[in-house]
Amino acid sequence: MKLLTATREGQGDRDGDFCHAVEGELVFAGFVCATDRSDPDGGCGCGRAFSGLNSLRATTTALVRDLELTYDDVRMALSAHLVAAGMGPDVLGAVDFEDMLADEVDQTIRYAQVWEPGSVVGRRLDSVHLRTPAVR
Structure with a gap:
């Protein structure tokens, strides 16, 4: 499955x-604070960055990779990230957590499907865009 990884x-x-994430770790679009929602070039940078699922650190570039992971693998990784970030079912409630998790997994998978493996992408709020095409 094609997925985004920190690069x-x-x-x-x-x-x-900036890249504070661990090279090669899975990333997702993450959440955007109110400051960056109004100006993604200012504030903390979350409006233009991906969040590393393991490190909980961010990067403004992600590499599309074709990985031997399943939907359930991605779901487990995102679930663990959300719990580690303090947004688990004990905080949000089981139903709201499951709804958010399903949405984040679907978005994470969808964002990578557009480009070829080896492409470098960036983010601006809810949009992921091509920065460097894959070399063929």
Whole structure:
């Protein structure tokens, strides 16, 4: 399955780039604070970054990779991330947590399906865009 992973590729090509995530870890679009929602180029950077599922750290570039993971693998990784980030079912309630988890898994999978493996992508709020096409 094609998924987004943290990468340092393309870092520095744009003002405000950063990569604090672990190279190769799965990432998802993550949540955007109110400050970045009104100006993704200001604030904390969450409006233009992906969140690392293991490190809980962010990067502004992600690499599309074709990985031997299933839907259930992605769901488990995202569930663990949300719990570690303090947004587990004990905080949100079981039903709200399951709804949010299902939405995040679907979005995480959908964002990577558009591009070929090896493509580097970036984020701006709810949009993921191509930064560097895959080399063929």
